[in-house]
Amino acid sequence: MCTLNIxxxxxxxLGSYFGGRLQQAGQDVQYLVRKNRxxxxxxxxxxxxxxxxxxxxxxxxxxxxxxxxxxVDLVILAVxxxxxxxxxxxxxxxxxxGAKVLPLLNGLEHVSILQDELGDEAVxxxxxxxxxxxxxxxxxxxxxxxxxxxxxxxxxxxxxxxDDFEQAAGLAIMKVSRTENILIRMWIKYMFITAFSGVxxxxxxxxxxxxxxxxxxxxxxxxxxxxKELANAYxxxxxxxxxxxxxxxxxxxxxESTSSMHQDRRKGLTLEVEHLQGGALRxxxxxxxxxxxxxxxxxxxxxxxx
Numbered sequence: 001m002c003t004l005n006i007x008x009x010x011x012x013x014l015g016s017y018f019g020g021r022l023q024q025a026g027q028d029v030q031y032l033v034r035k036n037r038x039x040x041x042x043x044x045x046x047x048x049x050x051x052x053x054x055x056x057x058x059x060x061x062x063x064x065x066x067x068x069x070x071x072v073d074l075v076i077l078a079v080x081x082x083x084x085x086x087x088x089x090x091x092x093x094x095x096x097x098g099a100k101v102l103p104l105l106n107g108l109e110h111v112s113i114l115q116d117e118l119g120d121e122a123v124x125x126x127x128x129x130x131x132x133x134x135x136x137x138x139x140x141x142x143x144x145x146x147x148x149x150x151x152x153x154x155x156x157x158x159x160x161x162x163d164d165f166e167q168a169a170g171l172a173i174m175k176v177s178r179t180e181n182i183l184i185r186m187w188i189k190y191m192f193i194t195a196f197s198g199v200x201x202x203x204x205x206x207x208x209x210x211x212x213x214x215x216x217x218x219x220x221x222x223x224x225x226x227x228k229e230l231a232n233a234y235x236x237x238x239x240x241x242x243x244x245x246x247x248x249x250x251x252x253x254x255x256e257s258t259s260s261m262h263q264d265r266r267k268g269l270t271l272e273v274e275h276l277q278g279g280a281l282r283x284x285x286x287x288x289x290x291x292x293x294x295x296x297x298x299x300x301x302x303x304x305x306x
Contacts, residue, residue: 208255
């Protein structure tokens with residue numbers, strides 16, 4: 001078995017789930033967290049409740065100081081978009097120690113930001129598909145079958161870390177896929193999440209209620225079409241088949257399913273609207289494209305951004 005020194009930055013539901021599954025499989029996992037999260041982790045630990053089996057962490061490696069981390073091969077960056085800037089100083093320290101960075105943020109703008117700050121060779125491509133949240137104790141509640149992590153190289157020098165992670169994650173209870181064309185997979189995820197988060201958050205409704213009203217449900221496809229046009233403007237080959245697949249995936253979700261952004265709106269937390277819908281609008285501006293439906297959803301969600 002290949003053992004990696006993995007650092008998780010962003011021990012929310014996503015980071016804690018994938019970090020926990022990797023630790024469960026025997027990997028060396030450390031959590032670099034802020035003071036409040038460190039306090040909660042030390043008090044309550046983490047447990048995972050999941051259709052794929054529950055897991056209780058017996059021992060957590062937690063630090064609030066990046067300089068305490070001696071060995072690091074891979075950083076899994078699992079923060080919300082609005083927290084990206086706050087991670088850059090720590091990421092630079094870890095990259096200097098030899099780390100590659102696997103970001104699992106929604107959207108796409110973060111890739112060029114990280115490459116500019118850390119260098120092209122340091123930044124892998126990645127995307128996660130999971131519906132999970134933290135309960136009041138900070139434990140992970142994973143509520144559907146999806147627990148997919150897709151990753152791949154964005155630079156030829158990254159073959160070894162991709163090989164090592166493929167081997168390391170192979171025994172973990174999660175669905176890990178490596179692809180040599182990670183950008184198109186990231187666009188497929190971005191397209192899906194922009195539609196799903198935009199319509200659920202703007203309407204303040206779960207997917208089951210949205211599906212009952214053809215006019216509201218129709219917004220999902222309109223967003224997907226706009227995102228396809230945006231990807232195509234950047235020479236990424238998103239197709240009508242990708243739109244059909246996204247609609248099929250949404251049609252298959254349980255009625256109560258909703259997006260993490262909508263969950264954050266319900267909880268009064270900061271929303272990722274600037275990173276997702278705002279990011280799409282900025283990318284569109286650069287190529288002279290109009291996205292009227294996404295623009296309208298953005299305008300409706302913005303007052304709740306907090």
